[in-house]
Amino acid sequence: MxxxxxxxxxxxxxxxxxxxxxxxxxxxxxxxxxxxxxxxxxxxALAANLLAKQQMPILNANTGTWALEEASERRMIARGQFIPEAAIWLDNRPRPMPAAGASASQAGFYLMMPLRLEARDEVLWINRGWAPRNNENRETLPSVKTPAGVVNVEGIVFAHPGKVYELGDGKPSADVGKPKIEQNFYLVAEGSLRGWTQAPFILREEEAGLNDGLLREWAPLTSGVDRHYAYAFxxxxxxxxxxxxxxxxxxxxxxxxxxxxxx
Missing domain, CATH: 1.20.58 (Methane Monooxygenase Hydroxylase; Chain G, domain 1)
Structure with missing residues (x-):
């Protein structure tokens, strides 16, 4: 043969x-x-697109009505007063940028808080930052400081603060009299529940040197790229x-x- x-x-x-x-x-x-x-x-590619949008002129939430399509991922400044009694604590959120020696899976909360815009009958929801969870008692909320007067908030516009898996119908609680712990944030549902006129997006606050108990060192969109390369290998x-x-x-x-x- x-x-x-x-x-x-x-x-x-x-x-x-x-x-x-x-x-x-x-x-x-x-x-x-x-x-x-x-x-x-x-x-x-997403990180490059975000960087390009951040280099565009800063939008002002108080001077116009912005659609999500034109404001998404752009820098924006807003002036108004926080409504702390309507705060929503989003649970099961990992620390954005783990500290040296800390676990990357450290769980905590995103603090979502509405800002009533000055000189406008409109509310803009702010993702004020991340705070660690009390491991002994989940219902114990982190101690944070909220300014009582009019403040300027600068950040980046997003459609939502990110979503996690949740059980149930995902409808927000009808009890609007106290801060709530939720898995996800539903902008339209919150506006309907409270009867507010709202901006069609949220503003993720950037680090401004404030000592309010919240972490705002947001992870870059390229976070995890090295892990994808390792998995590919x-x-x-x-x-x-x-x-x-x-x-x-x-x-x-x-x-x-x-x-x-x-x-």
């Missing part, structure tokens, strides 16, 4: 199950690796290992057959 035909027979024909299994492992590894690279590229390595295992075991079988035939 022709040596090439004999080799093909040993590697493929007599090992159909092994060949199909190897092809599946290679396809899975390559596909998952390409997907991880795509995720990394998407994050890099692992998936591609799996594909290579699958191919090498199939090839080496096939060659060993081929050489054993040749030795047995006295070739």
């Amino acid at each position: 022709n040596p090439l035909n004999s080799l093909f027979d040993s590697l493929v024909t007599k090992r159909i199950v092994a060949t199909v299994s190897a092809l599946l492992v290679i396809a899975l590894g390559c596909g998952a690796g390409i997907w991880q690279l795509s995720r990394a590229n998407t994050k890099i 692992q998936w591609f390595a799996l594909a290579v290992c699958g191919f090498l295992f199939w090839l080496i075991t096939g060659l060993r079988q081929y050489w054993r057959q040749r030795a047995g035939n006295g070739v």
Whole structure:
């Protein structure tokens, strides 16, 4: 028999199950690796787009009515007075930028608080920042300071503060008389519940040197890119290992057959 035909027979024909299994492992590894690279590229593109929008002129929430489409991811300044009694604490939010030695999974709250805009009959919800959860008693809210007078708040516009998985219908509690602990924030539902005219977005407050008990060192959108690259490497390595295992075991079988035939 022709040596090439004999080799093909040993590697493929007599090992159909092994060949199909190897092809599946290679396809899975390559596909998952390409997907991880795509995720990394998407994050890099989003970060570049956000940076470009932040370099545009700063919007003023008090001087016009802004649509989400024109204000999204742009810097904005707002002047008004906080309404602390309507605060909403969003639970199960990881610390944006873990401190040195701290666990990246440290859980806490985002503090959502409405700001009644000065000289306008409109409310703008502010993501004031992150505070750690009391691990002994979940119902104990972090101690934060809220200025009583008119304040200027500068930040970046987003459609929402981010979402987490939750059980139930997701409807906000009808009790508006005290601060609430929620899993997610529903802008339209909150406006309907309170009868407010609201801006169609939220403003994520940026760090301004305030000592109010809240952390505003927000993680960049490129956070996790290195992790995607590491995952991609692992998936591609799996594909290579699958191919090498199939090839080496096939060659060993081929050489054993040749030795047995006295070739």
